[in-house]
Amino acid sequence: MDHTPPSPAQAHAWLHTARFLTEAPQLRDLPVLSVPEIAFVGRSNAGKSTCINTLAQQRQLAFASKMPGRTQSIVLFAVGKQGTTDAVLADLPGYGYAAVPQAAKRRWQQVMANYLVSRPNLRAVVLLADARLGLTELDEALLDVIRPRVEQEMPFLVLLTKADKLSRQEQAKALSVARLQTRGGDAMLFSALKRIGVDEVAQRLWQWGRPAP
Numbered sequence: 393m394d395h396t397p398p399s400p401a402q403a404h405a406w407l408h409t410a411r412f413l414t415e416a417p418q419l420r421d422l423p424v425l426s427v428p429e430i431a432f433v434g435r436s437n438a439g440k441s442t443c444i445n446t447l448a449q450q451r452q453l454a455f456a457s458k459m460p461g462r463t464q465s466i467v468l469f470a471v472g473k474q475g476t477t478d479a480v481l482a483d484l485p486g487y488g489y490a491a492v493p494q495a496a497k498r499r500w501q502q503v504m505a506n507y508l509v510s511r512p513n514l515r516a517v518v519l520l521a522d523a524r525l526g527l528t529e530l531d532e533a534l535l536d537v538i539r540p541r542v543e544q545e546m547p548f549l550v551l552l553t554k555a556d557k558l559s560r561q562e563q564a565k566a567l568s569v570a571r572l573q574t575r576g577g578d579a580m581l582f583s584a585l586k587r588i589g590v591d592e593v594a595q596r597l598w599q600w601g602r603p604a605p
């Protein structure tokens with residue numbers, strides 16, 4: 393792994409190479425990969441797919457939608473120049489969508505927990521939460537699931553999305569609350585619309601995912 397921060401332009405050029413790799417309903421259906429995988433998780437409608445599209449500078453790479461529950465399986469995108477795969481981004485279905493039947497919810501929580509606990513090449517987790525809602529009980533449950541891996545130094549970043557919907561003051565408050573909730577963990581504001589935090593997140597992904605030259 394290369395620890396020197398790239399320029400935002402370098403990071404964006406790298407992420408722009410993102411292309412669909414595969415999709416799978418369950419952990420066991422995912423291909424075994426050795427490259428670093430960066431997972432995007434969070435409540436339904438938090439903005440995961442939009443975040444991936446923004447980072448890749450591609451409008452329709454991941455399906456983003458006003459209808460919660462749009463992403464229904466684990467979708468992998470390969471990143472790397474000249475057709476090589478340096479890293480993989482994983483778009484996970486959101487949790488917490490009220491209209492999903494109980495059984496489906498439980499099934500999905502299981503798939504998600506399995507993925508987060510046992511995906512061997514999982515390198516980092518980006519947890520997205522609507523800045524207006526902050527981290528909810530479900531997000532805290534997810535933090536508990538990944539805590540053992542975070543304690544073993546797995547990078548983990550909280551993005552407070554749709555920050556464009558908050559005033560400066562509300563943004564600052566949301567950020568300090570999220571930092572407390574993640575026990576001093578890494579949290580930042582993000583907006584696809586106003587491009588808040590986009591450069592920083594791109595640089596972070598590059599550092600996690602790009603192999604040392």
Ligand SMILES: Nc1nc2c(ncn2[C@@H]2O[C@H](COP(=O)(O)OP(=O)(O)OP(=O)(O)O)[C@@H](O)[C@H]2O)c(=O)[nH]1
Pocket residue numbers: 434435436437438439440441442443455456457458459460461462463464484485486487553554555556557582583584585586
């Ligand atoms: N204002 C604003 N809206 C956003 C932003 N990011 C996403 N949205 C909107 O939020 C809604 C949900 O976005 P998605 O990216 O589909 O959310 P998701 O987390 O992938 O949702 P699921 O696939 O259901 O889990 C869409 O209507 C987006 O346009 C943002 O930065 N600002």
Ligand SMILES: [Mg+2]
Pocket residue numbers: 440441442455456462463483484485486
């Ligand atoms: Mg989605």
